[in-house]
Amino acid sequence: xxxxxxxxxxxxxxxxxxxxxxxxxxxxxxxxxxxxxxxxxxxxxxxxxxxxxxxxxxxxxxxxxxxxxxxxxxxxxxxxxxxxxxxxxxxxxxxxxxxxxxxxxxxxxxxxxxxxxxxxxxxxxxxxxxxxxxxxxxxxxxxxxxxxxxxxxxxxxxxxxxxxxxxxxxxxxxxxxxxxxxxxxxxxxxxxxxxxxxxxxxxxxxxxxxxxxxxxxxxxxxxxxxxxxxxxxxxxxxxxxxxxxxxxxxxxxxxxxxxxxxxxxxxxxxxxxxxxxxxxxxxxxxxxxxxxxxxxxxxxxxxxxxxxxxxxxxxxxxxxxxxxxxxxxxxxxxxxxxxxxxxxxxxxxxxxxxxxxxxxxxxxxxx
Amino acid sequence: xxxxxxxxxxxxxxxxxxxxxxxxxxxxxxxxxxxxxxxxxxxxxxxxxxxxxxxxxxxxxxxxxxxxxxxxxxxxxxxxxxxxxxxxxxxxxxxxxxxxxxxxxxxxxxxxxxxxxxxxxxxxxxxxxxxxx
Numbered sequence: 041x042x043x044x045x046x047x048x049x050x051x052x053x054x055x056x057x058x059x060x061x062x063x064x065x066x067x068x069x070x071x072x073x074x075x076x077x078x079x080x081x082x083x084x085x086x087x088x089x090x091x092x093x094x095x096x097x098x099x100x101x102x103x104x105x106x107x108x109x110x111x112x113x114x115x116x117x118x119x120x121x122x123x124x125x126x127x128x129x130x131x132x133x134x135x136x137x138x139x140x141x142x143x144x145x146x147x148x149x150x151x152x153x154x155x156x157x158x159x160x161x162x163x164x165x166x167x168x169x170x171x172x173x174x175x176x177x178x179x180x181x182x183x184x185x186x187x188x189x190x191x192x193x194x195x196x197x198x199x200x201x202x203x204x205x206x207x208x209x210x211x212x213x214x215x216x217x218x219x220x221x222x223x224x225x226x227x228x229x230x231x232x233x234x235x236x237x238x239x240x241x242x243x244x245x246x247x248x249x250x251x252x253x254x255x256x257x258x259x260x261x262x263x264x265x266x267x268x269x270x271x272x273x274x275x276x277x278x279x280x281x282x283x284x285x286x287x288x289x290x291x292x293x294x295x296x297x298x299x300x301x302x303x304x305x306x307x308x309x310x311x312x313x314x315x316x317x318x319x320x321x322x323x324x325x326x327x328x329x330x331x332x333x334x335x336x337x338x339x340x341x342x343x344x345x346x347x348x349x350x351x352x353x354x355x356x357x358x359x360x361x362x363x364x365x366x367x368x369x370x371x372x373x374x375x376x377x378x379x380x381x382x383x384x385x386x387x388x389x390x391x392x393x394x395x396x397x398x399x400x401x402x403x404x405x406x407x
Numbered sequence: 408x409x410x411x412x413x414x415x416x417x418x419x420x421x422x423x424x425x426x427x428x429x430x431x432x433x434x435x436x437x438x439x440x441x442x443x444x445x446x447x448x449x450x451x452x453x454x455x456x457x458x459x460x461x462x463x464x465x466x467x468x469x470x471x472x473x474x475x476x477x478x479x480x481x482x483x484x485x486x487x488x489x490x491x492x493x494x495x496x497x498x499x500x501x502x503x504x505x506x507x508x509x510x511x512x513x514x515x516x517x518x519x520x521x522x523x524x525x526x527x528x529x530x531x532x533x534x535x536x537x538x539x540x
Contacts, residue, residue: 294409296410301456304443308435311417312429312432315421315424
């Protein structure tokens with residue numbers, strides 16, 4: 041009785057195995073291209089099943105994705121593995137796909153002062169060794185940098201040079217000189233940087249008194265000196281007639297949130313009044329009368345010219361610009377009676393208010 | 408949140424005045440309450456005094472909006488009017504279209520020429536036809 045059970049179990053086990061294998065193995069016409077460094081698998085098979093699916097290809101797409109992922113993971117399982125903190129990890133090879141640049145190429149920078157000078161003089165950088173043999177310490181030391189070979193600040197014995205003051209501290213002098221060199225180097229580096237980025241460097245003009253300084257330089261030096269205190273110049277005394285520096289602070293001051301509402305309203309109404317008054321008060325009567333008077337004058341001038349020179353030059357046409365005003369002479373006659381008459385009938389009070397209302401017909405109304 | 412500066416107020420009023428003209432002073436000076444303009448995160452809000460007092464109790468970075476947003480100031484300090492201001496501008500609106508010709512041309516043109524473009528959506532067009540009938 042147990043034999044058929046065991047057989048059944050075996051058959052079941054075999055079927056399970058086959059199913060598992062079926063899931064793991066995927067049949068593809070064209071092999072996939074793998075770039076395991078980027079965990080990339082490229083499938084070049086034509087997607088016929090997806091195309092035949094029609095409107096809802098979700099199931100086919102999902103099956104395709106599953107198959108491709110299965111193949112990728114199969115490949116990953118074949119990589120050499122190592123153990124990192126109780127986890128088995130596959131070591132990925134180098135990525136073979138070249139990714140495009142993330143950022144654009146950097147712009148060429150302007151040459152520094154030294155580079156310009158070297159180019160001018162034709163100086164080429166001489167190749168030097170990094171390490172130099174240091175006799176004193178008996179070992180190879182750097183040419184420059186930390187624990188360099190010949191660091192004159194680190195000497196333990198300095199002879200007083202011939203012409204120097206015997207009470208002067210030579211060690212301190214050397215340290216001071218080094219600090220100055222470092223500061224100068226830093227200044228030049230910043231200047232080169234500012235030139236590269238086209239920024240302005242705060243100039244130290246006027247801070248080193250020479251005795252021949254302009255008024256502006258002295259003023260600037262005075263301002264800088266005033267502000268160079270711990271409170272940034274807030275509690276510096278002023279001369280009796282000196283005015284307070286204005287525009288020195290950067291913080292903007294706004295009106296308080298609940299200021300006087302009435303005052304706010306008043307100032308806004310005042311602003312509105314000023315705005316409205318500045319609008320050109322297009323008094324249409326005066327404008328049209330002025331225009332018509334101008335045109336009449338032009339027409340008269342032209343008639344005079346024509347009569348004088350017409351016979352000699354055969355009636356040359358007047359300048360083009362004036363034509364516009366004198367264009368339709370027939371309307372001019374009608375205008376005098378029409379518009380002028382209509383305007384005169386209105387009371388002047390209404391005429392004033394129509395300032396805003398006139399605009400739809402008379403003025404340019406652009407939104 | 409802060410009140411508008413002179414410059415900002417002027418820019419904003421100029422923009423609004425293009426739509427409602429001198430009726431703007433009716434917005435500033437209302438008979439039924441004190442309303443004011445306040446700036447918060449570059450947006451201009453038209454808010455009554457009591458709402459403003461309530462809004463002052465909310466910290467700036469947690470306050471989203473107050474009253475009605477009329478518009479906002481762009482990065483280059485131009486004022487852009489928003490549609491949320493429509494309820495307040497509609498009762499005072501002037502005019503109905505864009506000029507098609509300049510002032511001079513309007514006077515010299517024949518009687519059948521088009522001088523104003525009134526832009527509207529299809530609903531307004533149908534309505535206007537119905538009203539005309």
